[in-house]
Amino acid sequence: MSIWFLLAAVACRKQETPAPVLVVEGWIENGAAPVVMLSESIPVVDKQEISPSDMLERIAKWAKVTVSDGTRTEVLTGMTDPDYFPPYVFTSGRMKGEVGKTYTLTVEYKDYKATATTVIPEPVPIDTVFVRQVKDSLCTVVCAFTDPLPKGNYYKVFTRTEGKDSHYHPSALAFASDEQLEGYTEIFLYSTQRLMDSIDLPNIRLGDRLWIKLCTMDSKSFAYWSDFEMILSGNAFNMPFVRSSLEGNVDGASGYWIGYGVERAKFLDTSSERL
Numbered sequence: 001m002s003i004w005f006l007l008a009a010v011a012c013r014k015q016e017t018p019a020p021v022l023v024v025e026g027w028i029e030n031g032a033a034p035v036v037m038l039s040e041s042i043p044v045v046d047k048q049e050i051s052p053s054d055m056l057e058r059i060a061k062w063a064k065v066t067v068s069d070g071t072r073t074e075v076l077t078g079m080t081d082p083d084y085f086p087p088y089v090f091t092s093g094r095m096k097g098e099v100g101k102t103y104t105l106t107v108e109y110k111d112y113k114a115t116a117t118t119v120i121p122e123p124v125p126i127d128t129v130f131v132r133q134v135k136d137s138l139c140t141v142v143c144a145f146t147d148p149l150p151k152g153n154y155y156k157v158f159t160r161t162e163g164k165d166s167h168y169h170p171s172a173l174a175f176a177s178d179e180q181l182e183g184y185t186e187i188f189l190y191s192t193q194r195l196m197d198s199i200d201l202p203n204i205r206l207g208d209r210l211w212i213k214l215c216t217m218d219s220k221s222f223a224y225w226s227d228f229e230m231i232l233s234g235n236a237f238n239m240p241f242v243r244s245s246l247e248g249n250v251d252g253a254s255g256y257w258i259g260y261g262v263e264r265a266k267f268l269d270t271s272s273e274r275l
Contacts, residue, residue, distance in 0.1 A: 004225065005106070006016050011082045019214075019255050020040045020042070021041045021253060022038065022039075022040060022041075022042050022060065022107070022109060022112040022114055022252070022253035022254070022255075023038065023039045023072060023253065023254050023255050024037075024038060024105070024114055024116070024253045024254070024255035024256065024257060025037040025229070025249045025255050025256060026088050026105055026116075026255075026256065026257045026258070027257070027258045027259070027260055028095075028103050028118070028120065028260070029097050029120070029215075029260045029261075029262045030097045030098060030099045030120050030260070030262055031096055031261075031262075032096060032097055032262075033091050033092055033093055033096060033097075033207070034074075034076060034090075034091060034092060034095060034097070034103070034105075035089050035091050035269060036067075036076060036089065036091070036105065036107070036109060036257075037054055037064050037084065037086065037088065037089055037090070037252060038059070038060035038065070039060055039086065040058045040060060040091065041254065042058055042114055042241055044147045044209070048262070050131070052148040055080070055180070056086055058086075059086050060107045060109045060178045061078055061088060061112075061201055062078075062109070062155060063088040063090070063107055063108060063109035064103070064107070064108040064109070065078070065105070065106070065107050065108075066106045067092070067095060067104070067105055067106075068103070068104045068106075069095070069098075069101050069103055069104075069235075070101070070102060070104075071096070072095075073203075074092045074094055074095045075092075075256050076090035076091055076092045076232060077090065077091065077092060078090045080098065080150075082166070083167050083207045083231040084165040084166075084167060088257050092106050094155065095124075097259065097260075098121050098258060099120050099122055099261060100119070100120065101119065101120055102118070102259075103118055103120070103257075103259055104116070104117045105117075105118075105250075105257040107205075107251060107252075107253065111139070111233040112252060112253060113252050114250050114251060114252035114253035115175070115250070115251050115252060116249050116250040116256075116257035116260055117249075117257070118217075118218060118220075118221060118253065118257050118259035119218055119259050120259035120260065120261055121217065121218060121260035121261040121267075122261050123214075123216060123262055123263040124145050124146070124153065124155070124216050124261070124263060125146075126143060126144070126145050126212065126214050126263055126266045127144045127146060127184075127267075128144050128266075129141060129142065129143050129144065129210075129212050129266050129268045130142055130144075130268070131206075131268075131272075132178070132188070133268050134206055135266040137195070137205055137206045138202050138203070138204065138205060138206070139188070139202070139204045139205065139206055139208070139270045140168055140188055140190060140202065140204075141188070141189040141204055141210065141212070141240070141268065141270065142183065142186045142187070142188055142189070143157050143174070143186070143187045143188075143189060143212055143214060143266075144182075144184065144186045144187075144188075145185055146178070146183060146184055146185070147178045147181045147182060147183060147184075147185045150183075150254070151178055152178070152180065152219070153177070153181075153216055154176075154177050154178070154221070154222035155175060155176045155178075155187065155214060155215065155216055155217075155220065156170065156174065156175045156219050156222070156225050157170075157171045157174035157175070157187055157212060157213065157214055158171060158212075158213045158214070158215065159192045159204075159209040159211065159212055159213070160187060160192075160210070160213075161192060161204075161208050161209065161210055162208075162210075162211070165192070165194070168211070169192050169193055169194050170192075170193050170225075171189045171190075171191065171192055171193070172191040172192070172193045173190060173191075173229055173268065174188065174189050174190075174191060175187075175222070175225050175226065175229055176189050177222060187198070188203040188215075189212070190203075190204065191202065191203045191204065192204065204270065205270070206270055206271060207269075207270060207271045208270045209250075209267070209268075209269050209270070210267070210268045210269075211265045211266070211267055212266050212267075212268060213262055213264075214263060214266055215260040215261065215262050216260070216262075217258055217259065217260055218259065221256065221259070222251040223249075224249060224256045224258070
C-alpha cells in the first residue's frame, strides 16, 4: 500500500502545504526478491483531491537503487508492474531474502541520497485462520499462531482477496508486539486497506476467498506500522489528537525498508467456518 495516501491525509488535517520529500516503500521477504517503490510526495492543501495521474507524475523512475547483504550488492532494475499502484517497481531476480541476514538499501535520486538497514527475522507459522463473527454479510477473521520465546517478536498481517487484489495489502489494525503475548495468540482481521479506497472497517465479506500472510519484523519496522495504523484509524474515525507523523526507518527520505519473516500464506474461504 502506498503511503502517499497517509501523507496526504496528514497534510490535510494539519492544513499546511509541506515541501516534497522522497518517499521510499521497500521490503524483502525470505525466499523472495526485494521490491522497492519510489516517488516524490505530493504537496497538498485542505480539501485538495489527489488523482492517479498526480501520483504517476511523481514516480522516481530514474533512481539508482542498490541492496547489499554484506557480501554482495545488487543494483535493482526499474520496471513497469501493473500489479502495484503506482505501477513501477525496482527489483532483482538475482537476490532472494534469507532469514537472519541484514540488508542495506541505498537510493540515489536527484539531490536525494537515502539509506536504510533491516534484517529478516525467523518466520512464525500460522496455526489456523477462521471466521469468528458474521453480521450483515461482513466477517471478522481470526489469524491464530503460537508466539515463541524469547520475547522481541513483532507481527503484521497482510491479506489478498481472490478476484479483487493482485498483491497483498495491509489488514487494518492487524498488528501486535509480543510484549504482552505468550503462546497461543489471535490477531483479528477486520479490513483489507487498499490504496484510493475509503477506510472501511470492516470490509471482509462472507464468501470472500482470502490469502492471509503473517509477517514478523524488527522493532524499527514495527514502529513504522504502529504509526501507520494510528494515523489510519485517526483519519477513519476523525480523531485529530492522533500523532501525525510516520516513524519510518529511512535516513534521507520518508518511508520504510522492511525485512519480513514470512511463513507462506494460509487460504481461507469465508463461507466456511475454519481453515
